[in-house]
Amino acid sequence: MAKLLVKLQRYFRRKPVHFFTLLALYLAAGSLVFLHSGFAGEPTVTGSQRSPRASERLGLPYLGVMQLSRGFKAAATMPEGGRRHGPWFKSTSKELAERGKAGDYGSTRSRALRGRSGREKEEDRARYIGCYVDNTRRRTLRGVSFFDYKKMTVFRCQDNCAERGYLYAGLEFGAECYCGHKVQASNASESECNMECKGERSNTCGGVNRLSIYRLELAQESARRYGSAIFRGCFRQPDNVSIALPVSQLMLNMSVDKCVDFCTEKEYPLSALAGTTCCCGFPTTLFTLHEREDEQLCAQKCAGEEFESCGTAEYLLVYQTQVQDNRCMDRRFLPTHAKQLVALASFPGAGNTWARHLIELATGFYTGSYYFDGSLYNKGFKGERDHWRSGRTICIKTHESGQKEIESFDSAILLIRNPYKALMAEFNRKYGGHIGFAAHAHWKGKEWPEFVANYAPWWATHTLDWLRYGKKVLVVHFEDLKRDLFVQLQRMVGLLGIAACEDRLLCVEGQKDGNFKRSGLRKLEYDPYTPEMRKMISGYIKTVDTALKLRNLSGVPDDYYPR
Numbered sequence: 001m002a003k004l005l006v007k008l009q010r011y012f013r014r015k016p017v018h019f020f021t022l023l024a025l026y027l028a029a030g031s032l033v034f035l036h037s038g039f040a041g042e043p044t045v046t047g048s049q050r051s052p053r054a055s056e057r058l059g060l061p062y063l064g065v066m067q068l069s070r071g072f073k074a075a076a077t078m079p080e081g082g083r084r085h086g087p088w089f090k091s092t093s094k095e096l097a098e099r100g101k102a103g104d105y106g107s108t109r110s111r112a113l114r115g116r117s118g119r120e121k122e123e124d125r126a127r128y129i130g131c132y133v134d135n136t137r138r139r140t141l142r143g144v145s146f147f148d149y150k151k152m153t154v155f156r157c158q159d160n161c162a163e164r165g166y167l168y169a170g171l172e173f174g175a176e177c178y179c180g181h182k183v184q185a186s187n188a189s190e191s192e193c194n195m196e197c198k199g200e201r202s203n204t205c206g207g208v209n210r211l212s213i214y215r216l217e218l219a220q221e222s223a224r225r226y227g228s229a230i231f232r233g234c235f236r237q238p239d240n241v242s243i244a245l246p247v248s249q250l251m252l253n254m255s256v257d258k259c260v261d262f263c264t265e266k267e268y269p270l271s272a273l274a275g276t277t278c279c280c281g282f283p284t285t286l287f288t289l290h291e292r293e294d295e296q297l298c299a300q301k302c303a304g305e306e307f308e309s310c311g312t313a314e315y316l317l318v319y320q321t322q323v324q325d326n327r328c329m330d331r332r333f334l335p336t337h338a339k340q341l342v343a344l345a346s347f348p349g350a351g352n353t354w355a356r357h358l359i360e361l362a363t364g365f366y367t368g369s370y371y372f373d374g375s376l377y378n379k380g381f382k383g384e385r386d387h388w389r390s391g392r393t394i395c396i397k398t399h400e401s402g403q404k405e406i407e408s409f410d411s412a413i414l415l416i417r418n419p420y421k422a423l424m425a426e427f428n429r430k431y432g433g434h435i436g437f438a439a440h441a442h443w444k445g446k447e448w449p450e451f452v453a454n455y456a457p458w459w460a461t462h463t464l465d466w467l468r469y470g471k472k473v474l475v476v477h478f479e480d481l482k483r484d485l486f487v488q489l490q491r492m493v494g495l496l497g498i499a500a501c502e503d504r505l506l507c508v509e510g511q512k513d514g515n516f517k518r519s520g521l522r523k524l525e526y527d528p529y530t531p532e533m534r535k536m537i538s539g540y541i542k543t544v545d546t547a548l549k550l551r552n553l554s555g556v557p558d559d560y561y562p563r
Contacts, residue, residue: 126158126169126214131193133185134172134211136330141170141180141211142267144324147380149175151199154214162216166322170213171205174198175378181264181323183213229260229271230320234298237274237316238287245272245281252276253304260319269325269510272316276303279316282325283506289318290486320510328361328507333383337391340410342496344395345470347462348455349426350417351478352397355492356381358481359395361508362489363498368393370400375433394496401462406469413492414466416544417478418560419459419537420529427451443528452533460540467547475548479557485509 134140143166148156157177161169166179174195193212197205206212238244247266251258259278263271268280270287283289295309298317302310311317344359344367346352353376356367366383368390369376377384383393395413400406417425427448431438442448466473474495481488486505493500529537538561545555 126162126216129168129183129213129215131188131190131206132170132183132211132213133188134170134178134206134209135185136209138184139178139180139324139326139329140183140185141168141178141213142184142324142326143179143181143322145176145178145329147176147378149198149378149380150374151378152177152205153197153200154203154205154212156199157205158214158216166216168213168215170211171197172211173208174205176206178211179322180267182267184267185211229256229322232270232289232318232320233292234295234311235272235287235289235291235316235318236293237314240286241279244284244286245270245279247280249278250276251278251304254278254310255302255304256308256310256317256319258304259310260321264321264323267323269321269323271319271321273298273302273309273311273318274316275300275310275312277313282327282503283510285502285506288486288506289509325507325510328364328504328511330364331360331366331382332364333366333386333392334394338394339391341389341391341408342395343406343409343412343470344397344415345406345409345412345462345466346399346415347417347419347422347426347459348399349422349424349429350415351425351481352399352415353381355413355415355476355481356395356397358485358489358508358512359492359496361511362493362500362505363394363496364504365394365498366392368396370396370398370405394498399462401458401465403465403469406466407471409471411472411495412466412470412474413495414463414470414473414475415478415481416463416475416556418557419456419541420560422459422478423452423455423537424528426455448528449530449533452529452537456533456537456540459537460543463544464547467551475553477557479559485512 132140139145143161146160152171152175154171157171158169160177161179166181168180168183170178170180172178175198188210192210193204193207195205195207197203204212242248247263247268249262251262254273254276256273259273260271262278263280266280268282270281270283270289272279272281281287293315297315298311299309300312302308309317344352344355346355360367360381366386367381368383368386368388369381370388373381373384386392388396388398396409398405398409406412427442428436428438430451431442431447438447472495474491476488476492486509489505489508490500493505541556541560545560549555
């Protein structure tokens with residue numbers, strides 16, 4: 001036996017390739033044996049009681065806790081030929097048997113017919129009501145909407161709409177989800193809803209300007225009534241109230257939720273309480289919501305709820321309903337190629353994605369990028385895929401700061417943010433994604449000090465380079481944009497050569513957060529900046545402040561300095 005081993009050893013020394021080939025085959029065989037043994041258990045799914053913690057704090061749909069045993073049997077343990085749709089769906093044993101005979105993908109019927117027959121049998125939770133025409137100018141479902149061009153599913157859309165108390169959920173173009181309380185369009189042929197869901201190819205998610213609509217049978221009544229109305233403040237009644245707020249209703253038993261519910265049903269984004277009268281409308285130049293009054297002027301008790309205020313005939317208490325203001329939601333590529341390239345330049349973490357969202361809503365045109373970020377494209381930034389010189393987008397996102405790159409653009413919007421906030425935002429993006437967070441270990445480990453040492457100087461040189469080499473630069477401070485969005489957005493749109501429609505800008509104010517706002521709920525419980533870091537960054541702030549003032553621009557905002 002020993003002689004045999006010695007011979008093998010000598011053989012493999014002479015021909016090591018054979019040894020590594022044999023080792024690879026051995027590992028592959030072991031992996032197959034492991035996988036085969038793993039797929040022998042039966043799936044066990046247990047839903048825990050709904051927890052009021054993280055998912056609700058972040059406003060995300062709660063999907064329960066799923067526990068799986070070690071593996072799945074290939075055919076015996078799954079419902080015959082079927083797929084599990086989660087807690088919103090219920091399938092009868094007869095339906096499962098029929099699915100088992102046909103198979104999920106083996107049916108010879110068209111995908112549209114297969115999807116329709118499956119949808120008609122989804123009981124209790126969500127009922128498919130048909131394929132409907134949609135219009136980008138006037139949406140069929142006018143509540144909130146969100147896009148995911150990679151992972152959209154029927155269940156995800158339904159669950160998000162249901163969590164917000166809507167009665168209907170509609171899917172379009174395979175990746176777009178729309179919610180609403182009313183369906184305001186005509187039916188279309190079922191064959192026109194023919195696009196697969198991006199995240200679930202066995203189901204249909206509408207078509208081109210066509211919605212696959214479901215009625216959410218068990219949307220909670222409490223959620224539907226109270227929803228997520230946002231308090232906007234106390235305002236003086238506009239002069240032409242019947243024009244500014246065109247729909248009104250006398251409510252002798254007035255309460256906040258009754259008025260909000262009434263305006264939601266009428267598909268208006270604003271609900272204004274004026275004593276015993278409920279008014280509904282849009283923010284317009286007649287009623288901008290820019291001049292708030294002391295809330296004590298609206299502190300008249302509601303007739304139907306003694307612990308609530310319902311405003312007066314002179315001072316209105318205003319809430320924003322769940323209805324989405326669609327006056328600024330249509331977006332498209334430029335009809336003719338732009339002759340000039342405009343940069344939307346910023347240091348990473350300075351709010352460039354948010355600024356793009358605002359510009360797209362304000363102008364109605366897509367923004368482009370010097371790079372390509374698939375996650376942004378999947379979330380609806382369709383200009384992300386275009387080459388930055390294509391001329392089809394209104395402006396180009398860039399973080400570049402070299403002379404050659406800067407001189408490639410004819411003009412620029414330079415977005416500057418407090419470096420302390422920008423560095424933390426970029427660190428979170430780098431280690432947690434666009435709306436995620438870096439782990440505690442990253443902050444406490446070597447990553448954070450190295451990041452600050454490398455990126456803090458770049459924050460200063462980025463601004464200095466654009467001020468030096470940029471041909472026509474409009475400086476916008478992120479903090480000013482947050483504080484006075486209407487005025488700053490007017491400046492930005494003006495540089496882009498677009499005539500700013502005031503009603504459209506007012507619409508943007510109501511949709512300003514978009515899908516890329518990082519939740520403020522998860523904040524560090526300590527200051528990650530050391531005294532040495534603060535001393536270094538303060539020096540960079542003074543350098544940028546001086547450079548701005550030398551060009552007769554306002555210096556950095558005061559809140560850059562407290563550290």
